[in-house]
Amino acid sequence: MSVEIVRDLRGLHTSIARHRNGPLNTAASLAIVPTMGAIHKAHEKLIMEAKRNADIVLATIFVNPMQFGKNEDFNKYPKSEEEDIKRLESKGCNIIYIPNVETIYPDGFDLSINVPKLSSILCGKKRPAHFEGVCTIVTKLLLQSGADYAVFGEKDYQQLLIIKRLVKNLDIPCQILPIETVRDENGLAISSRNQYLNTENRNIANNINKIMKNAADNYKNKDIESTINLVKNNFLDSGIKKIDYVEIRKGENLDVISNNDKSNARLFIAVYISDTRLIDNIKL
Ligand code: AMP
Numbered sequence: 001m002s003v004e005i006v007r008d009l010r011g012l013h014t015s016i017a018r019h020r021n022g023p024l025n026t027a028a029s030l031a032i033v034p035t036m037g038a039i040h041k042a043h044e045k046l047i048m049e050a051k052r053n054a055d056i057v058l059a060t061i062f063v064n065p066m067q068f069g070k071n072e073d074f075n076k077y078p079k080s081e082e083e084d085i086k087r088l089e090s091k092g093c094n095i096i097y098i099p100n101v102e103t104i105y106p107d108g109f110d111l112s113i114n115v116p117k118l119s120s121i122l123c124g125k126k127r128p129a130h131f132e133g134v135c136t137i138v139t140k141l142l143l144q145s146g147a148d149y150a151v152f153g154e155k156d157y158q159q160l161l162i163i164k165r166l167v168k169n170l171d172i173p174c175q176i177l178p179i180e181t182v183r184d185e186n187g188l189a190i191s192s193r194n195q196y197l198n199t200e201n202r203n204i205a206n207n208i209n210k211i212m213k214n215a216a217d218n219y220k221n222k223d224i225e226s227t228i229n230l231v232k233n234n235f236l237d238s239g240i241k242k243i244d245y246v247e248i249r250k251g252e253n254l255d256v257i258s259n260n261d262k263s264n265a266r267l268f269i270a271v272y273i274s275d276t277r278l279i280d281n282i283k284l
Contacts, residue, residue, distance in 0.1 A: 003089040005096050008103050009144060015095050016145060019056045028055040031177070032147035034138060037061040038078040038192035039087045042182035046151045047091040049179050053149050059088045060097040060141055062104065066112075067133025078195050097145070104140060113139045115162045115169070118254060122158050122268050123279065126244050134159055135166050142167070142174050150174050155181040155189050157266065157281045161254060181280070183209065189280045196276040204273050207238035212267055212282050219284040223259045224248050227267075227284075235271060244270035244277065251283060 031054035119131035187209025
Protein backbone atom coordinates (compact mmCIF):
# COMPACT_ATOMS: atom_id res chain seq x y z
CA MET A 1 0.00 0.00 0.00
CA SER A 2 1.42 3.40 -0.90
CA VAL A 3 1.75 6.20 1.61
CA GLU A 4 -1.44 8.00 2.59
CA ILE A 5 -1.37 11.79 2.93
CA VAL A 6 -3.82 13.29 5.41
CA ARG A 7 -4.30 16.95 6.28
CA ASP A 8 -6.94 17.10 8.99
CA LEU A 9 -7.88 15.29 12.16
CA ARG A 10 -10.73 13.32 10.63
CA GLY A 11 -8.45 12.11 7.83
CA LEU A 12 -5.79 11.20 10.37
CA HIS A 13 -8.17 9.18 12.52
CA THR A 14 -9.70 7.41 9.54
CA SER A 15 -6.31 6.51 8.13
CA ILE A 16 -4.94 5.26 11.45
CA ALA A 17 -8.07 3.17 12.03
CA ARG A 18 -7.80 1.71 8.53
CA HIS A 19 -4.14 0.83 9.04
CA ARG A 20 -4.64 -0.57 12.53
CA ASN A 21 -7.60 -2.71 11.51
CA GLY A 22 -6.57 -3.45 7.96
CA PRO A 23 -4.18 -6.03 6.61
CA LEU A 24 -2.05 -5.65 9.72
CA ASN A 25 -4.94 -6.62 12.06
CA THR A 26 -6.07 -4.98 15.30
CA ALA A 27 -2.93 -5.48 17.35
CA ALA A 28 -0.89 -3.30 14.98
CA SER A 29 1.26 -0.77 16.79
CA LEU A 30 1.83 2.81 15.66
CA ALA A 31 4.96 4.98 15.82
CA ILE A 32 4.92 8.72 15.17
CA VAL A 33 7.84 10.78 13.85
CA PRO A 34 7.15 14.49 14.25
CA THR A 35 9.13 16.74 11.86
CA MET A 36 9.06 20.25 10.47
CA GLY A 37 9.71 18.92 6.96
CA ALA A 38 12.73 19.71 4.77
CA ILE A 39 13.35 15.99 5.18
CA HIS A 40 17.00 14.91 5.38
CA LYS A 41 19.05 11.86 6.27
CA ALA A 42 18.47 12.20 10.01
CA HIS A 43 14.69 12.24 9.57
CA GLU A 44 15.06 9.08 7.46
CA LYS A 45 16.92 7.42 10.34
CA LEU A 46 14.06 8.36 12.67
CA ILE A 47 11.61 6.69 10.27
CA MET A 48 13.79 3.57 10.15
CA GLU A 49 13.84 3.43 13.97
CA ALA A 50 10.05 3.84 13.99
CA LYS A 51 9.73 0.97 11.50
CA ARG A 52 11.98 -1.24 13.59
CA ASN A 53 9.64 -0.82 16.57
CA ALA A 54 6.13 -0.53 15.20
CA ASP A 55 3.89 -1.94 12.48
CA ILE A 56 2.63 1.42 11.23
CA VAL A 57 4.74 4.55 10.80
CA LEU A 58 3.18 8.01 10.83
CA ALA A 59 5.34 11.03 9.97
CA THR A 60 4.10 14.54 10.54
CA ILE A 61 5.18 17.69 8.74
CA PHE A 62 4.27 20.91 10.51
CA VAL A 63 6.30 24.08 10.89
CA ASN A 64 4.96 25.05 14.28
CA PRO A 65 4.63 28.85 14.61
CA MET A 66 4.24 28.56 18.38
CA GLN A 67 7.84 27.42 18.87
CA PHE A 68 9.45 30.27 16.90
CA GLY A 69 10.41 33.59 18.48
CA LYS A 70 9.44 36.91 16.89
CA ASN A 71 12.76 37.46 15.13
CA GLU A 72 13.42 33.83 14.28
CA ASP A 73 13.22 32.04 10.94
CA PHE A 74 9.56 30.90 10.84
CA ASN A 75 8.87 32.73 7.56
CA LYS A 76 11.97 31.47 5.78
CA TYR A 77 12.01 27.91 7.16
CA PRO A 78 12.73 25.63 4.15
CA LYS A 79 9.70 23.92 2.59
CA SER A 80 9.84 21.02 0.14
CA GLU A 81 6.61 19.09 0.55
CA GLU A 82 6.68 17.08 -2.67
CA GLU A 83 10.26 15.95 -2.17
CA ASP A 84 9.58 15.27 1.54
CA ILE A 85 6.68 12.95 0.69
CA LYS A 86 8.84 10.98 -1.77
CA ARG A 87 11.65 10.55 0.75
CA LEU A 88 9.34 9.55 3.59
CA GLU A 89 7.50 7.09 1.35
CA SER A 90 10.74 5.54 0.12
CA LYS A 91 11.69 4.77 3.75
CA GLY A 92 8.42 2.92 4.26
CA CYS A 93 6.31 5.54 5.96
CA ASN A 94 2.60 4.53 5.93
CA ILE A 95 0.86 7.80 6.75
CA ILE A 96 1.99 11.43 6.47
CA TYR A 97 0.01 14.04 8.40
CA ILE A 98 0.44 17.57 7.02
CA PRO A 99 -1.95 19.82 8.92
CA ASN A 100 -2.13 23.57 8.37
CA VAL A 101 -1.93 26.15 11.15
CA GLU A 102 -5.74 26.51 11.42
CA THR A 103 -6.11 22.76 11.88
CA ILE A 104 -3.70 22.71 14.79
CA TYR A 105 -4.58 26.10 16.27
CA PRO A 106 -8.22 26.81 15.38
CA ASP A 107 -9.91 30.08 16.37
CA GLY A 108 -10.18 30.27 20.13
CA PHE A 109 -7.21 28.02 20.78
CA ASP A 110 -5.95 28.94 24.24
CA LEU A 111 -3.61 26.37 25.72
CA SER A 112 0.04 25.89 26.39
CA ILE A 113 1.93 23.01 27.91
CA ASN A 114 5.06 23.77 29.87
CA VAL A 115 7.80 21.74 31.50
CA PRO A 116 9.16 24.73 33.35
CA LYS A 117 12.35 23.59 35.07
CA LEU A 118 13.96 21.74 32.17
CA SER A 119 12.82 24.51 29.81
CA SER A 120 14.46 27.33 31.77
CA ILE A 121 18.08 26.50 30.86
CA LEU A 122 20.30 26.14 27.75
CA CYS A 123 18.14 26.79 24.64
CA GLY A 124 15.13 27.62 26.81
CA LYS A 125 16.97 30.53 28.38
CA LYS A 126 17.93 31.88 24.96
CA ARG A 127 14.62 31.15 23.24
CA PRO A 128 11.85 32.01 25.71
CA ALA A 129 8.58 30.16 24.98
CA HIS A 130 10.30 27.86 22.47
CA PHE A 131 9.82 24.70 24.49
CA GLU A 132 6.29 25.69 25.45
CA GLY A 133 5.55 25.69 21.72
CA VAL A 134 7.31 22.33 21.29
CA CYS A 135 5.47 20.76 24.24
CA THR A 136 2.11 22.01 23.05
CA ILE A 137 2.48 20.66 19.51
CA VAL A 138 3.98 17.36 20.64
CA THR A 139 1.18 16.83 23.16
CA LYS A 140 -1.40 17.53 20.46
CA LEU A 141 0.26 15.17 17.97
CA LEU A 142 0.60 12.36 20.51
CA LEU A 143 -3.03 12.69 21.61
CA GLN A 144 -4.36 13.13 18.07
CA SER A 145 -2.57 10.03 16.84
CA GLY A 146 -2.69 7.81 19.92
CA ALA A 147 0.74 6.57 18.88
CA ASP A 148 2.37 3.80 20.92
CA TYR A 149 5.86 5.10 20.14
CA ALA A 150 7.35 8.47 19.22
CA VAL A 151 10.86 8.87 17.84
CA PHE A 152 13.05 11.91 18.55
CA GLY A 153 16.71 12.76 17.87
CA GLU A 154 19.47 13.36 20.41
CA LYS A 155 20.58 16.30 18.30
CA ASP A 156 17.87 18.18 20.21
CA TYR A 157 18.87 16.59 23.49
CA GLN A 158 17.14 19.08 25.78
CA GLN A 159 13.95 18.71 23.73
CA LEU A 160 14.18 14.93 24.08
CA LEU A 161 14.42 15.11 27.88
CA ILE A 162 11.60 17.64 28.06
CA ILE A 163 9.35 15.40 25.96
CA LYS A 164 10.20 12.37 28.09
CA ARG A 165 9.22 14.37 31.18
CA LEU A 166 6.06 15.65 29.51
CA VAL A 167 4.88 12.17 28.56
CA LYS A 168 5.68 10.80 31.99
CA ASN A 169 4.01 13.61 33.93
CA LEU A 170 0.90 13.68 31.72
CA ASP A 171 0.64 9.86 31.77
CA ILE A 172 0.51 9.74 27.98
CA PRO A 173 0.80 6.06 27.05
CA CYS A 174 3.51 6.56 24.46
CA GLN A 175 7.08 5.29 24.62
CA ILE A 176 9.74 7.79 23.56
CA LEU A 177 12.49 6.29 21.40
CA PRO A 178 15.70 8.31 20.96
CA ILE A 179 18.18 8.06 18.10
CA GLU A 180 21.76 9.30 18.13
CA THR A 181 22.71 12.49 16.35
CA VAL A 182 23.20 11.91 12.63
CA ARG A 183 26.23 13.73 11.23
CA ASP A 184 27.60 14.46 7.77
CA GLU A 185 31.08 13.46 6.58
CA ASN A 186 32.62 16.43 8.45
CA GLY A 187 30.88 15.59 11.70
CA LEU A 188 28.44 18.47 11.34
CA ALA A 189 25.06 17.54 12.86
CA ILE A 190 22.62 17.38 9.96
CA SER A 191 19.94 20.05 10.21
CA SER A 192 17.41 21.66 7.90
CA ARG A 193 19.00 24.95 8.91
CA ASN A 194 22.38 23.91 7.41
CA GLN A 195 20.78 24.93 4.09
CA TYR A 196 21.15 28.56 5.16
CA LEU A 197 24.98 28.29 5.22
CA ASN A 198 27.04 29.47 2.24
CA THR A 199 30.34 27.75 1.44
CA GLU A 200 32.40 29.99 3.68
CA ASN A 201 30.04 29.52 6.62
CA ARG A 202 29.80 25.79 6.00
CA ASN A 203 33.61 25.60 6.27
CA ILE A 204 33.44 27.34 9.62
CA ALA A 205 30.63 25.05 10.79
CA ASN A 206 32.71 22.00 9.88
CA ASN A 207 34.99 22.81 12.84
CA ILE A 208 32.26 22.48 15.46
CA ASN A 209 32.37 18.72 15.87
CA LYS A 210 36.19 18.56 15.83
CA ILE A 211 36.33 21.13 18.62
CA MET A 212 33.73 19.29 20.67
CA LYS A 213 35.47 15.95 20.18
CA ASN A 214 38.75 17.49 21.23
CA ALA A 215 37.07 18.72 24.42
CA ALA A 216 35.73 15.21 25.04
CA ASP A 217 39.19 13.71 24.55
CA ASN A 218 40.70 16.09 27.12
CA TYR A 219 37.79 16.17 29.56
CA LYS A 220 39.30 13.73 32.05
CA ASN A 221 42.39 15.88 32.64
CA LYS A 222 40.74 19.28 32.95
CA ASP A 223 38.31 20.97 35.27
CA ILE A 224 34.88 21.99 33.98
CA GLU A 225 35.69 25.65 33.55
CA SER A 226 38.90 24.96 31.59
CA THR A 227 37.03 22.64 29.24
CA ILE A 228 34.35 25.27 28.62
CA ASN A 229 37.00 27.94 28.00
CA LEU A 230 38.89 25.64 25.65
CA VAL A 231 35.75 25.12 23.57
CA LYS A 232 34.88 28.82 23.54
CA ASN A 233 38.41 29.83 22.51
CA ASN A 234 38.55 27.17 19.81
CA PHE A 235 35.18 28.35 18.47
CA LEU A 236 36.39 31.96 18.30
CA ASP A 237 39.67 30.87 16.63
CA SER A 238 37.71 28.91 14.02
CA GLY A 239 35.81 32.00 12.89
CA ILE A 240 32.64 31.62 14.96
CA LYS A 241 31.93 35.16 16.09
CA LYS A 242 28.86 34.66 18.25
CA ILE A 243 28.62 31.99 20.92
CA ASP A 244 25.15 31.60 22.42
CA TYR A 245 26.23 29.17 25.12
CA VAL A 246 28.76 26.48 25.94
CA GLU A 247 27.77 24.41 28.98
CA ILE A 248 28.48 21.05 30.56
CA ARG A 249 25.58 19.35 32.30
CA LYS A 250 24.47 15.94 33.52
CA GLY A 251 23.17 13.79 30.69
CA GLU A 252 20.28 12.31 32.64
CA ASN A 253 18.64 15.50 33.96
CA LEU A 254 20.65 18.50 32.71
CA ASP A 255 21.74 19.41 36.25
CA VAL A 256 24.87 21.54 36.54
CA ILE A 257 28.01 19.54 37.05
CA SER A 258 30.77 20.03 39.58
CA ASN A 259 34.44 19.10 39.49
CA ASN A 260 33.75 16.67 42.36
CA ASP A 261 31.52 14.50 40.21
CA LYS A 262 32.27 14.84 36.51
CA SER A 263 30.51 11.61 35.55
CA ASN A 264 27.77 11.26 32.93
CA ALA A 265 28.52 14.70 31.51
CA ARG A 266 27.43 16.16 28.19
CA LEU A 267 28.72 19.21 26.40
CA PHE A 268 25.98 21.47 25.01
CA ILE A 269 26.64 24.29 22.58
CA ALA A 270 24.73 26.84 20.55
CA VAL A 271 26.50 29.20 18.16
CA TYR A 272 25.59 31.62 15.43
CA ILE A 273 27.35 31.43 12.10
CA SER A 274 26.26 34.56 10.31
CA ASP A 275 22.51 34.58 11.14
CA THR A 276 22.19 30.82 11.41
CA ARG A 277 21.88 29.35 14.87
CA LEU A 278 23.35 25.85 15.20
CA ILE A 279 23.16 23.55 18.22
CA ASP A 280 25.02 20.38 19.08
CA ASN A 281 25.83 18.17 22.05
CA ILE A 282 28.08 15.20 22.80
CA LYS A 283 28.78 12.86 25.67
CA LEU A 284 32.04 13.71 27.42
P1 AMP B 1 13.01 18.96 12.94
O1 AMP B 1 12.37 18.63 11.63
O2 AMP B 1 14.30 19.69 12.83
O3 AMP B 1 12.03 19.59 13.91
O4 AMP B 1 13.39 17.57 13.60
C1 AMP B 1 12.49 16.53 13.71
C2 AMP B 1 13.14 15.42 14.51
O5 AMP B 1 14.35 15.04 13.87
C3 AMP B 1 13.49 15.81 15.95
O6 AMP B 1 13.25 14.69 16.78
C4 AMP B 1 14.97 16.08 15.85
O7 AMP B 1 15.67 15.87 17.07
C5 AMP B 1 15.39 15.04 14.82
N1 AMP B 1 16.65 15.42 14.18
C6 AMP B 1 16.90 16.50 13.40
N2 AMP B 1 18.19 16.51 13.01
C7 AMP B 1 18.76 15.41 13.56
C8 AMP B 1 20.08 14.83 13.54
N3 AMP B 1 21.07 15.39 12.85
N4 AMP B 1 20.29 13.69 14.21
C9 AMP B 1 19.29 13.08 14.92
N5 AMP B 1 18.04 13.58 14.98
C10 AMP B 1 17.77 14.71 14.31
